[in-house]
Amino acid sequence: MAAKDYYATLGLSRTATEDEIKKAFRKLARKYHPDVNPGDKAAEAKFKEINEAHEVLSDKDKRSKYDKYGENWQHAEAFEKAGAGSRQYGGGGTPFEGFDFQQSGGSFGGAYAGEDVGDLFDQILRGGRRRPHRGQDADYEIEISLEEAYHGTNRMLTMQGAKPEKLEVKIPAGVTNGSRIRLAGKGGEGSGGGPRGDLYLVVKVSPNGRFERKDDDLFTTVDVPLTVAVLGGEVTVPTIKGTRLALKIPAETQNGKTFKLGGQGMPHLGKTGNGDLIVRMNVTLPTKLNDKEKELFNELAKIRPAGQAAS
Structure with a gap:
């Protein structure tokens, strides 16, 4: 039975960083996940191998033991007590190298036939009782x-x-x-x-086209007609819950001005209350002016020439 090489399972070198291990696992897990490959036993088996490799290599302590003792890293303490710690197995070897577990009639017989070598060693240490192992997260x-x-x-x-x-x-x-x-x-x-x-x-x-989230606060932008921004009035603000609110803004509201609607943001996870909704004003200029509107803007330009400070 070939020894397990967790690095090869994830397609990584032995010098892989934690980030590289995480990325490789996510990529392979998405490819071989049973939900993506229903009924595919080969994919299911591959997914289990990927999980097992990730569970060991993503844990610093387990990875260190694996680098030293290979797939039998779980028996590190026993090996060290027995003097086996002086040898490194590099993920591909086993502390049982050199022993012949084959007989002329076939595999090593008796109660241990077909057992994984690591499980066999574990049973020997514990007087034949197989040590229970918790499944992988x-x-x-x-x-x-x-x-x-x-x-x-x-x-x-x-x-x-x-x-x-x-x-x-x-x-x-x-x-x-x-x-x-x-x-x-x-x-x-x-x-x-x-x-x-x-x-x-x-x-x-997933990102939302209307709202941007920062912690539990939401941010959105609403268009404000020039006349409403200058004279004051109401604008309609959408909320994440699907309703719309009327927001009163004062006269002479500047472009980019923000207003806070308390409690209209995201719920606090595991707590009561919500964040806030921050609304940014985007003042829009009128287009396709008719003659009367152009005349009024010309009069305004005469009263308040460009660059003149407010009186």
């Missing part, structure tokens, strides 16, 4: 709209395994880019009677 990116982040939403996921499981996940109001939602016991299968790992949904909030 896994990340899964899920994209939602800004409106869904405001209201909260649900997603239906299909969990792959011996028995595929459909799971409805609630995404709370106020989530931000990078929010992680933990689904306990929904990750990789454990071994030796160990529990399953956890699944973490990593939220990605």
